[in-house]
Amino acid sequence: MDGFDFLPNEPIKAPQRDVFCEGDPRSSMGHPRVYLTIGPAGWVDCPYCARHFILMVAETCAGVRVGGAV
Structure with missing residues (x-):
């Protein structure tokens, strides 16, 4: 799990499903x-703070989407 840089009110794009705030x-x-x-x-x-985390979309070699929505 990593911390993320962000701007206020900007969604934070996470590369994995488990995050912390x-x-x-x-x-x-x-x-x-x-x-x-x-x-x-x-x-x-x-x-606590309503920070919004979204899962980054990953693509496989075949172009099939894996992960959440961005």
Whole structure:
């Protein structure tokens, strides 16, 4: 699991389904680290700060889409 760079109100593109959020890293005001799993819909929101994570779409050699929606 990795942290992600983001702009406020911008969805965070995640390369895997398991992500974590601990608030804005540029702010001294954060929240406890929470681990989230992106579900079948391809997205999840942090219950503390409403940061929106979306699963990046991966493509195989055959061009078949794997993963969530972006």
